[in-house]
Amino acid sequence: MIGERARAIDRGLIEKAMIEGNAASTSIPAEPLWYKDAIVYQLHVRTFFDSNADGIGDFQGLTQKLGYLQDLGVTTLWLLPFYPSPLRDDGYDIADYTDIHPSYGTLGDFKAFLNEAHRRGLRIVTEIVLNHTSDQHAWFQEARQSRDNPRRDWYVWRDTDDGYRQVRIIFTDTEQSNWAWDPVSKQYYWHRFFSHQPDLNFDKPEVVEAIWEVMKFWLEIGVDGFRLDAVPYLVEREGTSSENLPETHAVLKLFRRRMDEHFPGRIFLAEANQWPLDVRPYFGDADECHMAFHFPLMPRMFMAIRLEDRKPIVEILNQTPEIPDACQWAIFLRNHDELTLEMVTDEERDYMYDAYAKDATMRLNVGIRRRLAPLLEGDTRKIRLMNGMLMSLPGTPIIYYGDEIGMGDNVHLGDRNGVRTPMQWTGGWTAGFSLADPERLYAPVVSNVLYNPQIINVDSQSRSPHSVLSWMKRLIRTRKTSRVFSRGTIEFVHPANHGVLAYVRRLDQEIILVVNNLSSRAQAVELDLRAFRGSIPVEMAGGNIFPRIGELPYLLTLGPYDFYWFRLRRL
Numbered sequence: 001m002i003g004e005r006a007r008a009i010d011r012g013l014i015e016k017a018m019i020e021g022n023a024a025s026t027s028i029p030a031e032p033l034w035y036k037d038a039i040v041y042q043l044h045v046r047t048f049f050d051s052n053a054d055g056i057g058d059f060q061g062l063t064q065k066l067g068y069l070q071d072l073g074v075t076t077l078w079l080l081p082f083y084p085s086p087l088r089d090d091g092y093d094i095a096d097y098t099d100i101h102p103s104y105g106t107l108g109d110f111k112a113f114l115n116e117a118h119r120r121g122l123r124i125v126t127e128i129v130l131n132h133t134s135d136q137h138a139w140f141q142e143a144r145q146s147r148d149n150p151r152r153d154w155y156v157w158r159d160t161d162d163g164y165r166q167v168r169i170i171f172t173d174t175e176q177s178n179w180a181w182d183p184v185s186k187q188y189y190w191h192r193f194f195s196h197q198p199d200l201n202f203d204k205p206e207v208v209e210a211i212w213e214v215m216k217f218w219l220e221i222g223v224d225g226f227r228l229d230a231v232p233y234l235v236e237r238e239g240t241s242s243e244n245l246p247e248t249h250a251v252l253k254l255f256r257r258r259m260d261e262h263f264p265g266r267i268f269l270a271e272a273n274q275w276p277l278d279v280r281p282y283f284g285d286a287d288e289c290h291m292a293f294h295f296p297l298m299p300r301m302f303m304a305i306r307l308e309d310r311k312p313i314v315e316i317l318n319q320t321p322e323i324p325d326a327c328q329w330a331i332f333l334r335n336h337d338e339l340t341l342e343m344v345t346d347e348e349r350d351y352m353y354d355a356y357a358k359d360a361t362m363r364l365n366v367g368i369r370r371r372l373a374p375l376l377e378g379d380t381r382k383i384r385l386m387n388g389m390l391m392s393l394p395g396t397p398i399i400y401y402g403d404e405i406g407m408g409d410n411v412h413l414g415d416r417n418g419v420r421t422p423m424q425w426t427g428g429w430t431a432g433f434s435l436a437d438p439e440r441l442y443a444p445v446v447s448n449v450l451y452n453p454q455i456i457n458v459d460s461q462s463r464s465p466h467s468v469l470s471w472m473k474r475l476i477r478t479r480k481t482s483r484v485f486s487r488g489t490i491e492f493v494h495p496a497n498h499g500v501l502a503y504v505r506r507l508d509q510e511i512i513l514v515v516n517n518l519s520s521r522a523q524a525v526e527l528d529l530r531a532f533r534g535s536i537p538v539e540m541a542g543g544n545i546f547p548r549i550g551e552l553p554y555l556l557t558l559g560p561y562d563f564y565w566f567r568l569r570r571l
């Protein structure tokens with residue numbers, strides 16, 4: 001009797017927990033280096049799917065779409081900030097680190113989402129914006145009360161606005177200074193981004209502890225890792241650029257040590273928009289961040305395909321230092337921000353603006369606010385080639401939501417909102433994103449002639465084996481057949497034809513040869529493959545066998561923007 005009652009109570013509790021989404025997070029089989037083999041999909045809860053017809057995407061909606069993401073073949077989702085926020089920087093202005101923005105649901109909804117994602121084998125990476133808070137955060141509200149408030153020096157204050165003169169301004173289109181006047185406490189406060197985003201003061205141990213508490217909160221709930229926003233700027237010092245300082249690295253190493261100790265298997269992904277040599281220290285001796293974005297590679301992929309020349313890609317990868325075995329670059333074509341042109345020379349920037357943003361409305365800060373498909377003129381051959389390189393160059397690839405169907409943008413929406421429009425699921429008025437009236441949506445669906453939902457949507461592309469979406473699924477599936485892509489070395493082949501980018505990826509006995517035609521015209525190329533004499537190239541998409549490699553240069557012909565992945569089979 002008692003046993004039965006206890007069981008019934010247990011059942012009741014479990015059901016209640018399930019309903020509230022509080023069941024302990026189902027875990028995915030442990031694989032310490034999972035992030036190296038991951039295929040990441042970046043999305044914003046707000047933009048993905050609206051479950052309650054209020055015009056705003058939410059966690060319940062996202063949970064309903066997990067099947068789609070699983071079917072696409074991605075293994076990890078990176079979610080943009082979903083915390084309470086005045087949304088003046090789309091959530092990167094956090095007002096409360098340990099809750100969910102009411103528009104997106106509740107903490108219970110988040111936990112239910114996380115459980116369901118884990119059940120499907122998908123890992124979840126969330127955002128920790130640690131450099132700054134919103135000016136609406138309780139910490140800042142307290143800090144500005146008076147100069148002797150105990151939280152005062154959680155932020156960086158000065159009587160004048162002439163400190164840290166060597167520090168550059170990042171949002172050049174909006175901000176004139178990194179200091180802003182606080183009329184309440186009558187001093188200036190320091191901010192690297194918008195003036196409503198005061199920088200936290202990481203010289204204060206209490207701040208470090210407070211951010212660690214935030215990390216712990218989400219790690220205990222079960223998230224698999226954090227993208228660490230804007231990491232180069234944590235600490236500032238007079239007379240320096242206040243970027244990448246040793247003190248900043250010390251803070252990150254401390255967080256890493258604690259995370260490893262209490263939550264092994266979780267990861268940090270560093271957002272450091274810097275040159276490869278300056279990013280290298282963020283990996284430390286495999287004791288700082290597990291991954292870091294490779295910012296300079298991205299614009300060079302766009303340069304190479306436009307110049308029809310491999311040089312920009314080869315050059316930057318040759319300048320990229322080795323990283324510890326347990327670390328990994330994160331590579332991408334587009335993301336939620338402008339296509340940043342900070343990591344190029346002035347000449348290269350002029351070239352990129354001329355090639356990809358002739359119209360001034362397409363430009364923002366030091367970059368271009370357009371999506372992948374419009375940047376590539378909707379040319380599906382180029383979309384495939386760029387994704388083919390994304391999936392075969394060294395690193396963990398990140399797909400920006402909507403790019404798997406070639407979604408368009410709306411450069412007239414202001415700031416970076418043009419690349420954050422509702423996901424296009426169907427050909428309906430709201431693109432199947434929401435049951436609300438179109439005018440209620442948080443942002444209008446893309447409506448131009450080339451990319452409106454009637455033309456570009458998941459539903460129609462799912463029905464055609466030849467769509468970009470179906471092709472992306474095959475590409476991802478092929479990539480997953482080998483760890484060479486995620487863990488192998490790269491060596492370039494140097495054919496005389498510069499329109500062709502060829503490289504060999506190698507892991508132990510496994511060798512894959514990748515050949516990309518960056519040009520708009522058919523090309524013949526002769527590759528020196530003598531090192532692989534006797535091997536037989538097997539083309540990975542179709543499984544066809546190509547002629548055996550011999551002593552002579554290996555001749556291949558490729559149509560415009562064609563590419564091949566060959567597994568080299570030794571007989």
Ligand code: NOJ
Nearest residue numbers: 089092129193229230337
């Ligand atoms: C980097 C984020 O990617 C960007 O969207 C944001 O505006 C800045 N950090 C400031 O938080």
Ligand code: CA
Nearest residue numbers: 050052056058
């Ligand atoms: Ca909603």
